[in-house]
Amino acid sequence: MQATFFVNSGRIGHPGSLSAAELESLARDGNEIGGHTINHPHLLAQDAEAQRLEICADRAALRALGFEVESFAYPFGEHDRALEALVEQCGYASGRGAGGLHMRGIFFPIAETIPPRDPYSTRTPGSLRREHRFEDIERWIVRVERGRGGWVQIVFHDLCDGCNEYSTPLATVERLLDWLDAERAAGRLEVRTVAEVIHGRAPRRETEERIRACRTNEPGEHENSTAVPWEEEKNGHAACETKGSSMPDSTCSTCICSRTSPG
Numbered sequence: 001m002q003a004t005f006f007v008n009s010g011r012i013g014h015p016g017s018l019s020a021a022e023l024e025s026l027a028r029d030g031n032e033i034g035g036h037t038i039n040h041p042h043l044l045a046q047d048a049e050a051q052r053l054e055i056c057a058d059r060a061a062l063r064a065l066g067f068e069v070e071s072f073a074y075p076f077g078e079h080d081r082a083l084e085a086l087v088e089q090c091g092y093a094s095g096r097g098a099g100g101l102h103m104r105g106i107f108f109p110i111a112e113t114i115p116p117r118d119p120y121s122t123r124t125p126g127s128l129r130r131e132h133r134f135e136d137i138e139r140w141i142v143r144v145e146r147g148r149g150g151w152v153q154i155v156f157h158d159l160c161d162g163c164n165e166y167s168t169p170l171a172t173v174e175r176l177l178d179w180l181d182a183e184r185a186a187g188r189l190e191v192r193t194v195a196e197v198i199h200g201r202a203p204r205r206e207t208e209e210r211i212r213a214c215r216t217n218e219p220g221e222h223e224n225s226t227a228v229p230w231e232e233e234k235n236g237h238a239a240c241e242t243k244g245s246s247m248p249d250s251t252c253s254t255c256i257c258s259r260t261s262p263g
Contacts, residue, residue, distance in 0.1 A: 001181065002031050002193055004032040004033075004034050004194040004195070005032065005033055005034065006034040006035065006072070007033055007034065007036055007062065008058070009058045010038035010061075011040075012065075024065070032195050033062060033069060034069060034072060034073060035059045035062060035069050035072045035073075036075065037058050038054050038061070039054065040075045042076060043078060044078050044079070055087060056091075068195075069092070070092060071092065071096070072094065072096065073095070074096065074097055083095075084118070084121055087120055093119065093199065094119045095120040095122065097122060097123060098126050098127070098155070103125050103139075110140070110143055110152070111144045111148075112124075113150055114149070114197065115198070115200075124153040125154075127155045127156070128157070129166055130162050134172045134179075137176055138179060145188065156173065
């Protein structure tokens with residue numbers, strides 16, 4: 001199950017942060033490395049020059065480490081139209097905000113559209129808090145599955161037992177991963193990184209399996225699956241949940257997508 005890790009380049013290797021080697025290992029396993037600024041500032045409180053440095057230089061630093069850096073997450077979810085334009089100018093294909101969705105669909109939509117209404121301001125319900133349980137997330141996912149579909153980015157922060165307001169117990173995340181894996185095995189979910197959702201690409205490992213099956217003329221794992229790359233989907237919706245975890249300087253997002261009937 002792959003994820004998108006949004007990384008502050010200025011904190012790589014610092015205590016409590018992932019090292020460059022750990023990020024390289026994640027990338028080799030099919031995970032996406034995204035940008036999250038150099039030092040995680042409140043961008044709207046900075047002048048234009050400082051904003052450009054935080055966003056563009058962060059992407060350049062990550063690319064210098066050998067990563068394809070296509071997705072961006074705004075620190076604290078804070079942004080405006082000028083920042084959206086700057087994120088695009090710096091070479092990103094998307095920017096993740098905070099807000100605009102509600103887990104129960106109260107006053108706000110329950111899911112982002114695919115493709116998103118604004119790729120440089122993709123909507124989320126905000127970060128999970130310590131009062132959120134596995135059952136809350138499960139119900140949310142099922143609502144999207146049974147509805148019209150869409151893309152939901154579920155943002156986890158500190159993985160710990162009640163250490164702060166935005167904490168989630170590791171046991172909750174592990175239970176969610178197990179449930180999602182079972183859903184995926186049953187053919188109700190697909191897992192994609194943020195860039196795969198934005199560009200309509202099939203997951204890397206799924207694509208590799210298909211290529212191997214074609215080359216060897218042997219049945220592949222997806223031989224009997226109706227899954228097709230999103231650019232070929234015409235008559236159905238793809239309902240996506242994104243779960244993630246983060247340290248103070250990084251965010252991790254995994255796209256779990258389920259196909260639903262038209263309508």
